[in-house]
Amino acid sequence: MPQQWIETFVFLAWLAGAAAFVLGLHRMNSPATARGGNRLSAAGMAVAIVATLVHVATRPGGLGTTAIAIIAIGFLIGGGFGLMVARTIKMTAMPQLVSLFNAVGGGAAALVAIDDYIRVLGTPEETVSTAIFVVLGVAIGCVTFTGSLVASGKLQGLIPGKPIVVPGGRLLTIALAVLAVLGTAALVLGAGGAVALSPAAKLFILGAIIAAGLGFGVTMVLPIGGADMPVVISLLNSFTGTAAAMAGFVINNPVLIIAGALVGAAGGILTKLMADAMNRSLMNIVAGGFGGGEGTVGGPGVEGAGGSVREIGPDDVAIQLAYASSVIVVPGYGLAVAQAQHVVRELAELLEARGVDVKYAIHPVAGRLPGHMNVLLAEANDPYPLLKEMDDINPEFERTDVVLVVGANDVTNPAARSNPSSPIYGMPILDVDKAKSIVVIKRSMGRGYAGIDNELYTNPKTGMLFADAKDGLASLVAAVKAV
Amino acid sequence: MNEELLSAIAIFVLAVLVGFEVISKVPATLHTPLMSGANSIHGIVLVGAILIAAEADNAVSYGLAFVAVVFGAANVVGGYVVTDRMLQMFRRKPAAAKAAPDAGGDAAGPG
Numbered sequence: 359m360p361q362q363w364i365e366t367f368v369f370l371a372w373l374a375g376a377a378a379f380v381l382g383l384h385r386m387n388s389p390a391t392a393r394g395g396n397r398l399s400a401a402g403m404a405v406a407i408v409a410t411l412v413h414v415a416t417r418p419g420g421l422g423t424t425a426i427a428i429i430a431i432g433f434l435i436g437g438g439f440g441l442m443v444a445r446t447i448k449m450t451a452m453p454q455l456v457s458l459f460n461a462v463g464g465g466a467a468a469l470v471a472i473d474d475y476i477r478v479l480g481t482p483e484e485t486v487s488t489a490i491f492v493v494l495g496v497a498i499g500c501v502t503f504t505g506s507l508v509a510s511g512k513l514q515g516l517i518p519g520k521p522i523v524v525p526g527g528r529l530l531t532i533a534l535a536v537l538a539v540l541g542t543a544a545l546v547l548g549a550g551g552a553v554a555l556s557p558a559a560k561l562f563i564l565g566a567i568i569a570a571g572l573g574f575g576v577t578m579v580l581p582i583g584g585a586d587m588p589v590v591i592s593l594l595n596s597f598t599g600t601a602a603a604m605a606g607f608v609i610n611n612p613v614l615i616i617a618g619a620l621v622g623a624a625g626g627i628l629t630k631l632m633a634d635a636m637n638r639s640l641m642n643i644v645a646g647g648f649g650g651g652e653g654t655v656g657g658p659g660v661e662g663a664g665g666s667v668r669e670i671g672p673d674d675v676a677i678q679l680a681y682a683s684s685v686i687v688v689p690g691y692g693l694a695v696a697q698a699q700h701v702v703r704e705l706a707e708l709l710e711a712r713g714v715d716v717k718y719a720i721h722p723v724a725g726r727l728p729g730h731m732n733v734l735l736a737e738a739n740d741p742y743p744l745l746k747e748m749d750d751i752n753p754e755f756e757r758t759d760v761v762l763v764v765g766a767n768d769v770t771n772p773a774a775r776s777n778p779s780s781p782i783y784g785m786p787i788l789d790v791d792k793a794k795s796i797v798v799i800k801r802s803m804g805r806g807y808a809g810i811d812n813e814l815y816t817n818p819k820t821g822m823l824f825a826d827a828k829d830g831l832a833s834l835v836a837a838v839k840a841v
Numbered sequence: 842m843n844e845e846l847l848s849a850i851a852i853f854v855l856a857v858l859v860g861f862e863v864i865s866k867v868p869a870t871l872h873t874p875l876m877s878g879a880n881s882i883h884g885i886v887l888v889g890a891i892l893i894a895a896e897a898d899n900a901v902s903y904g905l906a907f908v909a910v911v912f913g914a915a916n917v918v919g920g921y922v923v924t925d926r927m928l929q930m931f932r933r934k935p936a937a938a939k940a941a942p943d944a945g946g947d948a949a950g951p952g
Contacts, residue, residue: 372888375885376856379882379885380859380863382878382882383860383863383864383875383878383879383882384863386871386874386875386878387863387868387871388868388871389868389870389871392871392874392928393925393928393929395878396874396878396881396921396924396925396928397925399878399881399882399921400881400921400925403881403882403884403885403917403921406885406888407887407888407891407917410888410891410892411891413892414891414892414894414895417895421895424897424903425894425895425897425906428894428897428903428906428907428910429891429894429895429910431907432890432894432906432907432908432909432910432911432914433887433910433914434914435911435914436910436911436912436913436914436915436916436918437914437915437917437918438918439911439915439919440914440915440916440917440918440919440920440922441918441919441922443919444918444919444920444922444923444926445922445926447923449926449927449930452873452877452923452927453873455919455923456876456877456880456920456923459880459881459884459915459916459919459920459923460880460883460916462911462912462913462915462916463880463883463884463886463912463913463916463920465908465909465912466886466887466889466890466908466909466910466912466913466916467883467886467889469890469905469906469908469909469912470886470889470890470892470893470909472905473893473897473902473905473906473909474893476901476902476905477896477902487846591876592876595876595879595880595883598880598883599879599882599883601883601886602883602885602886602889603853603856605886605889606849606889607846607849607853609889609892609893610845610849611888611889611892612849612852613885613888614885614886614888614889615849615852615853615856616852616853616856617856617882617883617885618856618883618885618886619852619853619854619856619857619860620856620857620859620860620863620879620882621860621879621880621882621883622857622860623856623857623858623859623860623861623864624860624861624863624864624875624879625876625879626860626861627860627861627864628864628872628875628876628879631872632872729870729871729872729873729874730873732870733873733874733927733930736930747870
């Protein structure tokens with residue numbers, strides 16, 4: 359009887375955890391309640407995990423020493439690693455860390471499904487439905503594992519960010535998908551008794567599905583350009599949720615099903631929002647390397663540009679800025695990498711003291727993830743109301759004297775508006791080129807994350823200040839003080 | 842199809858619908874923290890990892906369960922901590938609080 363009571367409490371605790379996830383996500387809708395929402399969600403997670411420990415410790419037979427050691431040591435290693443990295447990582451490197459955590463989550467879901475399949479193999483528990491959920495959990499989990507690792511590697515620069523298109527690569531992707539589908543069919547039919555398969559053969563097929571899933575994750579993400587990585591990570595995040603839900607079906611656990619389905623759906627919506635912000639369809643992105651991977655990335659921009667670049671020194675820029683009545687700063691990833699948030703703030707304060715109207719134009723996908731730039735500028739204590747979103751600021755460029763582009767590239771490229779042959783054609787951009795004068799701080803004439811040339815740099819109104827974002831801004835601060 | 846499975850599928854479908862509703866109204870600024878927050882929630886797979894660890898009775902299972910626990914724990918702990926760090930930066934400070942904003946100013950001083 360007491361055992362039943364415990365089971366009831368465990369179930370209710372799982373339910374409470376699931377409810378906390380829903381409410382927590384809901385509170386993350388607004389900046390004011392977001393932090394509390396995340397903490398509520400974390401509390402729900404703690405409740406669910408403690409309940410699970412109670413559940414396994416109090417069931418008949420108890421918990422073996424080996425199991426206790428596995429759980430305790432595994433938690434200390436995994437949790438310790440997560441805690442350390444999450445606390446010490448620079449905020450600029452945070453997107454690849456999220457992708458890494460996503461990878462291990464997907465891997466864990468796959469492992470849970472694999473382990474359960476090995477256990478039920480050959481027993482009456484091996485039903486058609488179990489086989490379906492196992493292969494779904496394993497396949498999706500494996501895809502997110504390697505896919506997220508590749509995405510993380512691309513953001514970290516370990517793997518080149520530009521689309522990697524191998525001849526026949528798409529065929530390989532399709533072949534792997536077909537292999538996984540065939541394997542799934544074999545295991546499901548085998549479980550139903552329609553096809554006689556030995557347990558060894560079934561394990562072999564499962565191994566083939568694992569290999570196909572791992573391979574598919576790599577071949578799916580490699581041909582996708584770095585600029586699309588945010589959308590891909592969000593998509594993989596949604597996949598991991600789905601894999602966790604499938605693992606929940608396999609081991610028949612409600613909290614896994616609810617939380618996994620919640621993340622699967624929420625991640626799906628988020629993915630769509632991000633793709634919309636870039637005016638690209640999800641299919642288009644996943645189809646790889648900027649809409650079909652023609653391999654001509656960069657070509658059209660070069661022809662269209664043709665003009666020469668005008669270089670400009672810090673003193674000239676300082677004079678322009680100091681005597682302007684309105685200035686818009688367009689921060690990009692280069693600013694984030696150089697840790698120049700604080701210097702740009704100092705420059706803005708100097709200009710404001712001279713009566714210049716300073717605003718920031720934030721492109722939705724500036725940085726590496728939507729909202730990433732807002733996080734970084736918030737870190738530097740920039741006043742929230744001055745950060746303008748794209749739709750609010752775009753009409754203002756025409757009336758602006760000087761636009762200062764710091765380490766941003768693709769999100770300012772006019773080719774997105776004017777050149778139908780450009781790979782980024784149709785992506786909403788900041789209409790920087792409409793301002794009276796433009797200054798670009800940039801280390802070199804190197805290309806942006808999308809790997810294409812930017813016509814803005816050859817615009818006669820544009821002056822290029824070649825410097826690291828932080829050094830360039832610091833020299834401007836000094837020069838403005840001297841004006 | 843047994844009844845347990847049917848109710849599990851019902852739970853799944855309802856949770857998917859809740860997920861759609863809960864997300865649809867988030868401002869773009871919060872997309873990154875939100876993705877990270879959702880990312881920590883699928884760390885719930887740690888619960889699954891603990892359950893299979895408890896059932897394990899051979900070397901293969903022990904190994905799989907151990908790696909699953911490590912992965913799940915990294916996902917949960919790291920995910921929540923990094924999300925909290927992001928959201929900490931959204932604290933809205935009153936304008937008066939910028940009394941000593943001189944971070945990073947030394948680089949420009951002697952110019």
